[in-house]
Amino acid sequence: MITYRTLLSEGKEVLQKAKIMDFEIDAWLLMEFVFQIDRARFFLEQNETVEEEKAETYRSLLAERAKHIPVQQITHEAWFFGLPFYVNENVLIPRQDTEVLIEEVLSAVKKYRIQTPKILDMCTGSGCILLSLLANIEGAEGLGADLSEKALEVAQKNGSLLNLKVEWCLSNLFSHINGKYDIIVSNPPYIESAVIETLMEEVREHEPRMALDGKEDGLYFYREITKQAGVYLNAGGILAFEIGYNQGEAVSQMLKEEQYEEIKVVKDLAGLDRVVIGRKKQEDSHV
CATH class of the missing domain: 3.40.50.150 (Vaccinia Virus protein VP39)
Structure with a gap:
């Protein structure tokens, strides 16, 4: 089992090794997407364990981002002028x-x-x-x-x-x-x-x-x-x-x-x- 905090650190490390410029931001965005979690909830629950199935989903998306596929193409969502768009x-x-x-x-x-x-x-x-x-x-x-x-x-x-x-x-x-x-x-x-x-x-x-x-x-x-x-x-x-x-x-x-x-x-x-x-x-x- 792994905590939110440890998993996020793992995500940052994976993306940094892949030479992703905004590795910290992107590791967070993928966590936010997979777990539907905001910053406030993360800080409250960062030491709680996460579901293994979701942790694996997060890791699979990290692997995609490590190939330099844009985050928005992975999540199929981009915000523009206050509106959500499928991409x-x-x-x-x-x-x-x-x-x-x-x-x-x-x-x-x-x-x-x-x-x-x-x-x-x-x-x-x-x-x-x-x-x-x-x-x-x-x-x-x-x-x-x-x-x-x-x-x-x-x-x-x-x-x-x-x-x-x-x-x-x-x-x-x-x-x-x-x-x-x-x-x-x-x-x-x-x-x-x-x-x-x-x-x-x-x-x-x-x-x-x-x-x-x-x-x-x-x-x-x-x-x-x-x-x-x-x-x-x-x-x-x-x-x-x-x-x-x-x-x-x-x-x-x-x-x-x-x-x-x-x-x-x-x-x-x-x-x-x-x-x-x-x-x-x-x-x-x-x-």
Whole structure:
């Protein structure tokens, strides 16, 4: 028999030996998941013995994490903007940095008094961006588009779990998109192809390559989306992107060339460029 405290120490040691960067945090997260225990209860019961069957479950999950499989893929849960999302190996794991994109879009909706907006989320992945917006904008409608059928299965599951009304579309960018939208938002693949091999093993080996690879210069999808988005945006509509830390100037220039107004680059909590957002001219120049 083994106590909670000893088992957690064992978990930390296993992950440290496997060179897991956040080994202490991850050992705790897996314990929290297996035993459904919070910190307060752990401190009260840390010297009590645990069920052997659950201890073995914990050890098996530690073995998975030791292979550098992300914790969120092991538990199939990631929190984003205060909401729980199901994730697996077919979608990018929602990241806190992306919450800046949600905040900026919500701010724009308020600033421009956009009532019951229609939102298009291009390259939707898990659906976390679109679903977070729908959960926070009364009366909003949304369509999430992605080239991956498996990603859309995850997004659809998240829509159901969160009980939000939303539509999903298998589409190569705008190839199967119809109608007009008040907001187009996207966190597209933006890592340069040559850089992907230098990423952490957790990302490089366990997250979908097609959701990472922005082609040679990392800007391919920004160019394509920006060139086409105006046809699908209502006059005065919002185009908003998550970007890489060194892409603010280039993506801003793309929006300028397409005659967007009030363009701004927004930084994340680390002080790095994270979002580019602009507004389509009030008069609709596209026919």
